[in-house]
Amino acid sequence: MRQRGMLTLGAGLGAAAALSLAAPHPAPAAPGHCSYAPSTSRPTLTHGDTGTAVKQAQCLSNMWGGQPPKLALDGVFDSVMLKKLKWIQGCHGLPQSGVIEGRTWQVLYHPALDCYDPYPA
Numbered sequence: 001m002r003q004r005g006m007l008t009l010g011a012g013l014g015a016a017a018a019l020s021l022a023a024p025h026p027a028p029a030a031p032g033h034c035s036y037a038p039s040t041s042r043p044t045l046t047h048g049d050t051g052t053a054v055k056q057a058q059c060l061s062n063m064w065g066g067q068p069p070k071l072a073l074d075g076v077f078d079s080v081m082l083k084k085l086k087w088i089q090g091c092h093g094l095p096q097s098g099v100i101e102g103r104t105w106q107v108l109y110h111p112a113l114d115c116y117d118p119y120p121a
Contacts, residue, residue, distance in 0.1 A: 030053060036043075036053075037053045037055070037071075039109060041053060042102065042105040047078075047098060052075060055075040057077075057081075058071040058072070058074075064115075068119045071084060089104060092107045092112055
């Protein structure tokens with residue numbers, strides 16, 4: 001009887017492990033080096049804005065890596081940042097407004113694992 005219980009437990013653990021491999025894993029939160037502004041500070045930002053919140057958004061958007069260019073961490077919301085931000089918004093099915101607000105901040109802190117939208121030329 002004890003042996004059968006061990007087999008059942010083993011089968012259950014194996015199934016749980018298989019399910020955890022098949023289930024999608026959420027993207028990791030932004031690494032600690034994006035600490036220019038507290039994660040609770042999420043003001044609305046638009047093209048032309050400057051400051052530490054912009055620098056935080058630049059750092060977070062650089063977590064995407066890959067083909068889009070790395071943004072300079074200068075705290076200036078310029079046209080290069082606007083282009084990248086619109087691409088990030090499109091990757092998450094958000095309106096490509098170029099405005100960083102609540103939903104956009106959320107995706108900056110928790111980016112999609114992959115984006116299949118080509119980066120605009």
